[in-house]
Amino acid sequence: MEEKIEVDIRVPNQTRYLSLIGKIGEDMARTLKRYRGDREELAYHINLVLTEAMANVIVHANQSDPEREVHITIAIVEGVLTIRVFDEGCGFVPCLDDTLDNGNLREHGRGVYIIRSLMDSVTYQRLDGGHVLEMIKLLN
Amino acid sequence: MQLQIEEKAKVVLIAIKENRLDAHNSGELKSQLLALFEQGKNNLLIDLQEVRFVDSSGLGALVSGFKNASARSGSLKLCGLQPQVKSMFELTRLHRVFEIFASEQDALTSF
Numbered sequence: 056m057e058e059k060i061e062v063d064i065r066v067p068n069q070t071r072y073l074s075l076i077g078k079i080g081e082d083m084a085r086t087l088k089r090y091r092g093d094r095e096e097l098a099y100h101i102n103l104v105l106t107e108a109m110a111n112v113i114v115h116a117n118q119s120d121p122e123r124e125v126h127i128t129i130a131i132v133e134g135v136l137t138i139r140v141f142d143e144g145c146g147f148v149p150c151l152d153d154t155l156d157n158g159n160l161r162e163h164g165r166g167v168y169i170i171r172s173l174m175d176s177v178t179y180q181r182l183d184g185g186h187v188l189e190m191i192k193l194l195n
Numbered sequence: 196m197q198l199q200i201e202e203k204a205k206v207v208l209i210a211i212k213e214n215r216l217d218a219h220n221s222g223e224l225k226s227q228l229l230a231l232f233e234q235g236k237n238n239l240l241i242d243l244q245e246v247r248f249v250d251s252s253g254l255g256a257l258v259s260g261f262k263n264a265s266a267r268s269g270s271l272k273l274c275g276l277q278p279q280v281k282s283m284f285e286l287t288r289l290h291r292v293f294e295i296f297a298s299e300q301d302a303l304t305s306f
Contacts, residue, residue, distance in 0.1 A: 070217070070218045070219035071219055073215075073217055073218060073219050074215055074217070074219070077215075077217075077248070095279075096279070099248070099279045102248060103248075103250060103283075106217055106218070106248075106250045107250055107251060110217070110218035110250065110251075110252060113218070114218070159287075159288055159289065159291070159292055160258055160261075160262060160292065161255075161258070162255040162256075162258050162259050162262075163251075163255055164251075165251035165254060165255070165287050166250070166251040166252075168251075168287070169250075169251055169283075169286065169287070172286060
């Protein structure tokens with residue numbers, strides 16, 4: 056039977072939950088039955104993209120409002136990792152800062168660059184009442 | 196954020212006693228570094244030995260410290276990077292910006 060893992064998590068819109076979500080992503084990478092690459096590197100990368108995506112949503116899209124919620128789904132199905140991070144806010148512009156050409160000494164703007172470097176596909180779409188950032192990586 | 200701050204001759208050694216340096220605690224690191232600059236401490240060595248995970252906010256706090264130190268004719272250097280943390284500096288090309296040392300001793304003698 057093809058391995059299929061899906062988790063669906065909702066947490067308050069607060070950065071204190073970044074570590075929890077990152078750890079769940081790491082543990083999923085370590086649990087995979089078949090993965091030929093460097094498992095610890097994959098675990099770190101999943102932790103990182105989850106952290107970057109959630110931090111963007113918490114601070115920019117949901118404007119640091121602690122009453123809002125962040126909804127995350129992580130699925131690994133047939134060797135494809137799909138992470139979706141849903142916000143309830145006005146959105147952010149994930150396409151503006153995906154290069155480092157504008158000077159390497161800026162303090163912000165590396166998050167989306169990191170996500171785009173580590174994932175195979177990144178899209179951001181409008182939904183009813185918010186947006187979804189979808190990040191896909193082929194694992195095999 | 197847990198930091199261990201120690202003065203070693205003209206250098207202030209800051210050991211970050213956290214597993215993660217991310218958007219949750221990087222603002223605190225930035226403020227602590229600013230407080231040191233305000234006290235006239237412009238040569239800082241940050242020991243990242245205990246940090247297993249760093250995100251773009253953590254890198255941003257270190258860049259902020261680097262720029263402040265340079266603007267005050269001092270310097271901010273790093274030591275004790277774990278392999279995954281080092282790979283973050285390489286991914287974002289910040290390894291070309293910071294002076295990164297394997298050991299605290301090598302870093303201290305470089306000031």
